[in-house]
Amino acid sequence: MARQSMNDKDSLEDFLSREISFNEISKMVYVMGNGPAVIVMPEMPGISPQIARFCRWVRDAGFTVYLPSLFGIDGDVPTAEEGLAVFKRACVSAEFRALAANQTSPVTVWLRALAKFAHEECGGPGIGAIGMCFTGNFALTMMLEPAMLAPVLSQPSLPMNEPDGLEISPEDLTAVKSRLDREDLTVLAYRFQGDRFCTAQRFAAYSNALGDRIITKVLPDNAANPSPPPFFEKVVGYPHSVVTAHLIDEAGQPTTQARDEILAFFAQRLLP
Numbered sequence: 445m446a447r448q449s450m451n452d453k454d455s456l457e458d459f460l461s462r463e464i465s466f467n468e469i470s471k472m473v474y475v476m477g478n479g480p481a482v483i484v485m486p487e488m489p490g491i492s493p494q495i496a497r498f499c500r501w502v503r504d505a506g507f508t509v510y511l512p513s514l515f516g517i518d519g520d521v522p523t524a525e526e527g528l529a530v531f532k533r534a535c536v537s538a539e540f541r542a543l544a545a546n547q548t549s550p551v552t553v554w555l556r557a558l559a560k561f562a563h564e565e566c567g568g569p570g571i572g573a574i575g576m577c578f579t580g581n582f583a584l585t586m587m588l589e590p591a592m593l594a595p596v597l598s599q600p601s602l603p604m605n606e607p608d609g610l611e612i613s614p615e616d617l618t619a620v621k622s623r624l625d626r627e628d629l630t631v632l633a634y635r636f637q638g639d640r641f642c643t644a645q646r647f648a649a650y651s652n653a654l655g656d657r658i659i660t661k662v663l664p665d666n667a668a669n670p671s672p673p674p675f676f677e678k679v680v681g682y683p684h685s686v687v688t689a690h691l692i693d694e695a696g697q698p699t700t701q702a703r704d705e706i707l708a709f710f711a712q713r714l715l716p
Contacts, residue, residue, distance in 0.1 A: 447693075450673070454493040454519040458500075459511065466557035472518065473558070474511040477503035480568030480714040483510045483559060483586075487577035487599075487685060488534070489527035489675050490516015494688035495576075498703070505707045506715055508566045510558060514539075514551065514579065527675030534578060535604070542578070542602055545609030548616050549602070552582050556589040563591035570594070572710040576688065577601045580642065581611040584631060587620045594713035596706050597633040597650075598686050601641035608645035610653065617653055624657040631658040632709055634702055636683035636690070638665040661705070667698035 448454065459474035474491070482502050486495045491513060499509045515537075516522065516530045535542040539551040555573075563571045572594030575582040580600025586592045602611035610617065624630065633650060635642040647660045668683030668690035676689040683690050687706065691699040 448493065448497065450493045450497070451521060452493070453521055454491075454496045456491070456496060456519045459496075459509075464512075464558065464561070466554050466561070469554055471554070472513040474499075474513070474518070475509065476500075477506075477508045479506045479508055479566065480710075481510055481559075481562035481566040481571040482507045482594075482710055482714075483512070483555070483562060483571065483573040483583075485512065485555070485573065485575040485579035485582055486514060486516070487579065487688060488515070489522050489530035490514075490520060491518045492673065492688065493519070493521060494673070494685070494691070497693075498687050498691075501703060501707065502710070505711065507572070507710060508562070510562050512555070512558060521673055522675060524674045524678035528679050531578075531679070540578070540602070541611060543605050545603045545606045545611070546614055547603075547611065548585055548613045549582065549611060552585040555582055556586050556592075559586050559589045559592050568714055570714060572596070572714055574598055574687075574706065575600065577641065577685065584620060585612050585616055587623055587629075587631075588616060593629065594710050595631045596709065597631060598706075599635050599639060599642040599684055600633065600646065600650075604641070607643040608649045610646070610649055621654055621657065624654065629657070632706065633658055633660045634663065634686045634706075635660075636663050636665055636668060636686065638682055639684050640682060641680070641684060661702065663698050663702065667692070669699070
């Protein structure tokens with residue numbers, strides 16, 4: 445894949461933009477590639493050049509990418525102030541449960557419908573999904589859709605005000621754990637050691653809830669890109685985004701190794 449600037453707006457011109465509706469709710473979804481489906485859910489403050497780059501890696505690994513637009517301006521590189529405004533709007537949106545533990549965000553119902561739809565379009569044994577930051581836990585909740593086989597949680601950050609809280613209802617968590625056990629499935633989860641949005645307490649809570657059904661990976665802070673985009677440099681302020689804003693695109697870097705582990709996880713579950 446040719447290197448593209450991460451400092452300029454991404455036109456997303458190599459994606460097919462599609463308006464997809466479920467239960468009278470429509471969202472723009474960017475689609476590319478061939479093979480089994482993988483849903484990539486963007487992090488705050490939206491579909492960035494780094495998110496698009498990750499999608500192209502997923503495509504090149506042999507998958508059809510479905511990238512739903514959930515907030516922000518698609519392809520943009522917002523200033524810190526613009527990104528913070530997107531973040532604040534999402535925190536009060538009815539689609540998300542940004543500040544409440546033990547609740548499932550309503551948007552996951554739409555995302556589960558997208559998972560079923562993508563599997564019907566692409567075929568194969570099932571689909572994969574990765575959530576990041578604000579959407580980090582959504583791939584776990586999407587395990588309520590039988591087509592979901594390969595969930596990845598990258599720096600899951602909700603609920604924002606409870607470091608050891610989980611953004612999923614107890615009933616949904618029980619159902620997901622039962623399915624993981626029944627079908628011998630696992631979840632991958634990543635965070636940076638010093639991340640104050642996705643904390644060690646949160647990973648401990650995931651491990652307590654899911655046991656050996658979740659494989660958690662913690663990267664050292666010095667493995668992070670020291671020059672991330674403005675929102676991450678000025679608002680987030682510490683290593684956070686494992687495979688996007690804080691990834692160092694060089695062979696042998698811990699963040700590229702994490703990316704390759706995720707692609708291998710999708711391949712193991714979804715490719716013949």
